[in-house]
Amino acid sequence: MNPLLTRLQPYPFERLRRLFADITPNPDLRPISLGIGEPKHAAPDFLKQALAAALDTGLSSYPATAGEPGLRGACAAWVHRRYGVTVNPATQVLPVNGSREALFAFAQTVVDPTRAGATVVFPNPFYQIYEGAALLAGAVPFYVASDPARNFAADWGSVPAEVWARTQLLFVCSPGNPAGAVMPLDEWRKLFELSDRHGFVIASDECYSEIYFRDEPPLGGLEAAQALGRADFRNLMSFTSLSKRSNVPGLRSGFVAGDAALIKPFLLYRTYHGGAMSPAVQAASAAAWGDEAHVVDNRRQYREKFAQVTPLLAEVLDVALPDASFYLWAGVPASFADVSAGLGADEAFARALLAQYNVTVLPGSYLARDFNGSNPGAGRVRMALVAEPAECLEAAHRIRAFMAGQR
Numbered sequence: 001m002n003p004l005l006t007r008l009q010p011y012p013f014e015r016l017r018r019l020f021a022d023i024t025p026n027p028d029l030r031p032i033s034l035g036i037g038e039p040k041h042a043a044p045d046f047l048k049q050a051l052a053a054a055l056d057t058g059l060s061s062y063p064a065t066a067g068e069p070g071l072r073g074a075c076a077a078w079v080h081r082r083y084g085v086t087v088n089p090a091t092q093v094l095p096v097n098g099s100r101e102a103l104f105a106f107a108q109t110v111v112d113p114t115r116a117g118a119t120v121v122f123p124n125p126f127y128q129i130y131e132g133a134a135l136l137a138g139a140v141p142f143y144v145a146s147d148p149a150r151n152f153a154a155d156w157g158s159v160p161a162e163v164w165a166r167t168q169l170l171f172v173c174s175p176g177n178p179a180g181a182v183m184p185l186d187e188w189r190k191l192f193e194l195s196d197r198h199g200f201v202i203a204s205d206e207c208y209s210e211i212y213f214r215d216e217p218p219l220g221g222l223e224a225a226q227a228l229g230r231a232d233f234r235n236l237m238s239f240t241s242l243s244k245r246s247n248v249p250g251l252r253s254g255f256v257a258g259d260a261a262l263i264k265p266f267l268l269y270r271t272y273h274g275g276a277m278s279p280a281v282q283a284a285s286a287a288a289w290g291d292e293a294h295v296v297d298n299r300r301q302y303r304e305k306f307a308q309v310t311p312l313l314a315e316v317l318d319v320a321l322p323d324a325s326f327y328l329w330a331g332v333p334a335s336f337a338d339v340s341a342g343l344g345a346d347e348a349f350a351r352a353l354l355a356q357y358n359v360t361v362l363p364g365s366y367l368a369r370d371f372n373g374s375n376p377g378a379g380r381v382r383m384a385l386v387a388e389p390a391e392c393l394e395a396a397h398r399i400r401a402f403m404a405g406q407r
Contacts, residue, residue, distance in 0.1 A: 007135045011128060012366040016350075023351055025358040032395045034383040035360040037177070037327065039247040041301055041386075044294040047246060051284035058280030065276040066267055067095035067255075074286040075255040081292075082209075083223040091260040092233070094267055095277050095285070098252040099207045099241040102275075103171070104133040106237065106256070109269040110169050110201050113138025119163060122171035123154035125178055125368035125377045127205065130171040139168065143371040151322065152179035152329065152376065156190060167200040175208040175218050178367050178382040179329040180322025182212075188224035195235050201262065207241040207254070210295050211302050212324035222257060233258040237266075244326070245295055246288045253277065253285040302326055305389045312396040313383075316403035328383040329364070333406070345379045356405070357398040 010018075016035060025031060066072075072089035079087050087093055096102035111118055111134070120134035124143035134141045142163050146152040153176065170191065174183040195202055204221030212218055221238045225231070241254030256266070270276075277285070288294075310321050310328065318331030336345040336352070343351070346363035353359050362384075364377030385392045 002136075004136050004138060008132055009128075012362060015366050016360075016362060019347055019351060019363070020354055020360075023355050025354050026356055029358040029398070031358045031360070032387070032391055032398070033360040034385065034387075034392075034395055035362045037244075037384040037386060038249055039244055039326075039386050040388065041247045041298055043247045044288070044291070046291065046294075047248065047251075047284050047288050050287040051251075051280055054280040054283035058278060058283060061279065063276040063279050063282065065271045067277060068279070068282050068286075071095055071277075071282045071286045071289075072255075074289040075257065078289040079222065079257055082217070083220050083226075085220075085222045085226050087222070087233075087257050088260070092263060093255055093257045094263050094270070095253070095255045095282065096239075096270075097254075097275060097277055098243060098249075099205060099239040099254045100129055101252070102239055102254065102256055103127075103129050103203060103205060104136075105270060105273055105275060106203055106239075106266060107133035107137045107139070107169055108273075109266050110203075110262070111137035111139045112168060115168070117166040118168050119166040120169045120171065121159060121163065121167050121200075123173060123176065124371055125152065125364065126171070127173060127177050128367070131369070134169070140166075142167070143369050145372070146179075146376045148376075151181040151320075152176070153181040153183070153187075156187065156194075164194055164198050164200075167198060170195070170200055170202045171205060172202060172221070173205040174221075175206075175212065175322070175324030177205075177208065177325060178327050178364065178377075180208070180325040180327060182218040182323040183224075185219060185224055185227060188219070188221070189228055192225065192228060192230060192236075199235070201235045201237065204236065204238045206238055207244055208325040209240060210245040211299055211326050213303055213306060213321055214323060218324050232260075235259060235262070237262050242285060242288050245298070247298060248284075248288070251281055251284065253281050253288075301389070302385070305385055305392055308389065309385060309392050309396045312393075312400060316400050326385055328385065329380055330361075330383060331380050334379060335406075344375075346377070346381050350381060353399065353402055357402050359395050359398050359402075 076089035122130040145158040237258040243249040332349040361381040364380030368377030
């Protein structure tokens with residue numbers, strides 16, 4: 001067996017299953033899960049129709065890993081509409097089977113484990129694929145401290161110079177998971193300067209870019225690069241997906257765009273890895289990237305839902321509207337901690353909430369790592385407001401009742 005597999009930690013939802021193993025949820029209340037970020041809004045009908053129409057011919061041939069020109073063109077056209085950035089669909093765009101798969105595979109392409117101290121840097125808390133990708137690429141993960149005063153944005157200034165010198169790959173996530181912070185241009189400037197100085201590659205995870213609550217949409221990595229005079233996107237790759245934007249996580253479709261010098265070896269890796277996208281999925285994806293009306297409506301639904309739920313929860317928990325994404329990153333009272341059972345406040349809160357009110361939330365410590373003496377997710381829970389408004393509202397009222405019972 002690959003010995004690097006032993007370095008992987010249990011995935012957060014496996015840890016959650018173990019945490020709840022001896023819990024019997026309140027049988028008088030129907031279950032409501034705010035635990036997993038799986039969109040529940042309806043997928044657009046035109047996308048389903050495009051998928052069905054392509055099945056007759058789309059299943060009878062092997063697809064090219066590079067994708068069809070029509071899909072790459074649709075992706076490039078969306079980048080231009082969304083960010084005002086022009087990318088070459090032939091050399092700077094590559095379809096992928098969802099951003100999760102691509103983020104993992106990209107690390108295997110970029111990291112050279114034969115170099116002493118090969119390091120992959122990413123925020124803490126973080127999307128767990130970053131860590132697994134780093135470990136299985138033979139690299140050392142470095143967990144960047146987060147700043148609670150800036151909605152748990154990564155504190156890049158806390159990374160020592162000697163770590164940057166060993167860094168081969170940097171994962172950034174904007175809008176962030178779990179706290180929803182968006183990186184401003186000055187932050188991008190700092191990271192690009194560090195990349196130029198030390199030669200590392202930046203992988204920008206932007207799968208939540210289309211769910212936002214401010215008037216101005218989140219700044220993207222390619223957009224930041226162009227604004228800073230880096231039109232060649234050197235050492236930058238942006239990752240995006242239809243899962244959240246179009247409510248089709250089961251379609252497993254997204255694309256990467258950026259430095260042509262990175263796209264070429266990534267395509268080579270994916271050719272051997274078997275990363276080609278089904279022609280039927282390509283047809284549906286091209287239709288989705290070409291339409292904005294369903295995205296605007298999807299964003300409206302999230303805005304209305306968060307506007308109703310956030311104030312209710314803010315009265316009983318430490319929580320505020322994020323910049324973007326569909327999560328609430330809520331602090332829970334330290335009094336929930338159960339030292340005798342070895343449970344932090346976030347774990348004990350999640351157990352009690354499930355038992356008493358049949359609502360599932362994810363402990364924040366499961367989305368972070370103990371590093372330099374602390375876990376930045378400890379004492380917080382992530383709530384995914386992905387269900388219909390009525391269900392999310394009911395969950396909020398149950399949480400309020402639960403907190404009232406703690407007084």
